[in-house]
Amino acid sequence: MPKRAVLLVLVLAAAVAGAQTISFGLGDSGLEASLNEIGASARVDLPGFTAEVSLQWGVPKTQIQVVLSQGFQPAEVYLVAALSSLSGKPVGTVVDVYKKNKAKGWGFVAKELGIKPGSKEFKALKDKSSASASKAKKKK
Numbered sequence: 534m535p536k537r538a539v540l541l542v543l544v545l546a547a548a549v550a551g552a553q554t555i556s557f558g559l560g561d562s563g564l565e566a567s568l569n570e571i572g573a574s575a576r577v578d579l580p581g582f583t584a585e586v587s588l589q590w591g592v593p594k595t596q597i598q599v600v601l602s603q604g605f606q607p608a609e610v611y612l613v614a615a616l617s618s619l620s621g622k623p624v625g626t627v628v629d630v631y632k633k634n635k636a637k638g639w640g641f642v643a644k645e646l647g648i649k650p651g652s653k654e655f656k657a658l659k660d661k662s663s664a665s666a667s668k669a670k671k672k673k
Contacts, residue, residue, distance in 0.1 A: 554569045555568070555569060555572065555606060555608055555609070556638075557608075557609075557612065557638060557639040557640070558637070558638025558639055558640040558641070559638070559639055559640045559643065560640050560650055561650070561659065563659065563663070564658065564659050564662055564663075566666070567659075567662040567663045567665070567666035568608040568611060568612060568662055568666075569608060570666035570669050570670060571607065571608055571611050571662065571665050571666050571669055572606055572607045572608030572609075572611070573669070574666075574669030574670075574672060575607030575608070575610075575611075575669075576607065577672075578672070579601075579607070581672075582607055582611075583597050583598060583601075585665065585668075586610065586611055586614045587614075589614075589661060589665065590614040590615055590617070590618040590661075591618055592614040592617060592618065592624060596614075596624045597610055597614060599624075600613050600614075600624065600628060603628065605628075609631075609639075611662070611665070612639055613627045613628060613631070615658050615661065615662070616642065616643055616646055616648060616658075619646075619648055619654040619657060619658060620646035620647055620648055620654070622646055626646075627642070627646065630642050630645050630646060643655070643658075
């Protein structure tokens with residue numbers, strides 16, 4: 534295969550990998566789309582993402598970096614910080630609840646932490662993630 538063809542295949546594969554979306558199981562397609570937009574933007578500017586999440590949800594940057602280092606995707610890290618802030622539970626607790634219930638999805642985790650669909654906390658999550666996603670789109 535010529536070098537140009539190999540390069541094209543690699544570029545296309547990277548684009549597809551970067552465009553992957555996560556299904557969070559939150560039961561709200563708009564929220565899921567926002568989280569995926571945030572995740573895509575974070576892959577381009579991880580330090581900016583870390584600073585934004587820290588500022589928005591009041592979680593120290595070091596804690597965000599620890600969760601990232603545990604293999605969580607940036608959109609999941611955003612969700613960990615949000616659920617921690619909204620539930621009043623430590624980041625470590627949110628991570629533990631997720632790890633124990635991973636197969637049940639983030640919606641289950643949110644409910645376990647007291648954040649039910651339709652609640653003011655869930656609305657705050659939707660509103661803030663939508664604002665963050667809009668901000669992320671403008672950076673592109």
